[in-house]
Amino acid sequence: MEGVVKGDNVSVTCKICKRNFHGSHSRVKAHFLKLKGYGVIACPKVTSEQQSEMLELLESCQQQLSNRAPRKVPLPPSSSLTGSGSSYFPLEERDSATKKRRGVSPQLTKAFKIEERQQCDAEVARMFYTSGLPFNLAKNPHYQNSYSRASQILGYVSPGYNQLRTTLLDNERHHIERMLQPIKKTWRETGVSLCSDGWTDDQRRPLINMMDACSNGAIMLKAINCEGQYKDKFEVSRLLLESINEISSDNVVQVVTDNAPVCSAAGAIVESTHPHIF
Numbered sequence: 546m547e548g549v550v551k552g553d554n555v556s557v558t559c560k561i562c563k564r565n566f567h568g569s570h571s572r573v574k575a576h577f578l579k580l581k582g583y584g585v586i587a588c589p590k591v592t593s594e595q596q597s598e599m600l601e602l603l604e605s606c607q608q609q610l611s612n613r614a615p616r617k618v619p620l621p622p623s624s625s626l627t628g629s630g631s632s633y634f635p636l637e638e639r640d641s642a643t644k645k646r647r648g649v650s651p652q653l654t655k656a657f658k659i660e661e662r663q664q665c666d667a668e669v670a671r672m673f674y675t676s677g678l679p680f681n682l683a684k685n686p687h688y689q690n691s692y693s694r695a696s697q698i699l700g701y702v703s704p705g706y707n708q709l710r711t712t713l714l715d716n717e718r719h720h721i722e723r724m725l726q727p728i729k730k731t732w733r734e735t736g737v738s739l740c741s742d743g744w745t746d747d748q749r750r751p752l753i754n755m756m757d758a759c760s761n762g763a764i765m766l767k768a769i770n771c772e773g774q775y776k777d778k779f780e781v782s783r784l785l786l787e788s789i790n791e792i793s794s795d796n797v798v799q800v801v802t803d804n805a806p807v808c809s810a811a812g813a814i815v816e817s818t819h820p821h822i823f
């Protein structure tokens with residue numbers, strides 16, 4: 546009858562018996578199907594014909610949902626189970642060579658948790674394949690560090706979707722900003738060169754990046770997505786002037802771009818706005 550009251554709970558009026566109650570779909574279901582333990586009275590006017598019709602609907606919905614759910618694909622079996630040998634431990638290779646590849650001794654397998662390790666490897670690999678993660682991620686030092694840290698904490702649960710895109714992201718951003726402060730404090734003294742270039746990322750989006758360079762280090766200020774915008778001299782100079790204002794124009798000594806005609810023209814506009822900037 547009304548909008549959302551609290552969470553999933555809404556105000557409901559039964560079309561059959563005209564009774565009012567609050568709740569989510571589970572209470573509606575319990576009311577019609579006369580289920581107990583849902584804190585709602587059973588519908589006194591629903592006919593057994595209507596009831597079986599609703600049951601059928603419910604079952605076909607549940608069937609559809611389970612059909613749509615991702616199927617569980619088992620991980621590839623450990624090589625110690627298939628007997629094809631493993632490259633985890635040189636010790637084991639030596640062993641299996643002497644045993645003419647009759648597989649690793651059960652004690653060894655157990656002691657080094659070889660099966661568990663291989664299943665864990667397979668799970669990590671599956672994560673890469675099912676999310677299209679670039680294999681380069683394996684070269685990221687934080688990739689290895691995160692797993693070695695996690696293995697030190699019993700029962701550790703990795704951060705979820707929301708934590709990654711809110712709290713953790715904010716924390717990281719504020720932390721980086723704080724770390725850049727010492728460099729930014731020297732701008733006044735050393736002066737800043739604003740460097741800008743246009744490029745296309747691997748998703749073919751036209752980007753313009755802005756970097757601040759001074760003798761104490763370079764900082765990536767931002768990358769601007771120019772998709773669907775025509776990059777004429779006015780647009781490019783607008784972006785440059787915006788960045789100059791963020792740095793504070795007094796600190797900027799020069800702007801460095803490539804020699805595309807649109808950049809030269811934009812440079813002339815910047816020079817006429819701020820005569821001290823080269």
Ligand SMILES: [Zn+2]
Nearest residue numbers: 559561562588
């Ligand atoms: Zn009813």
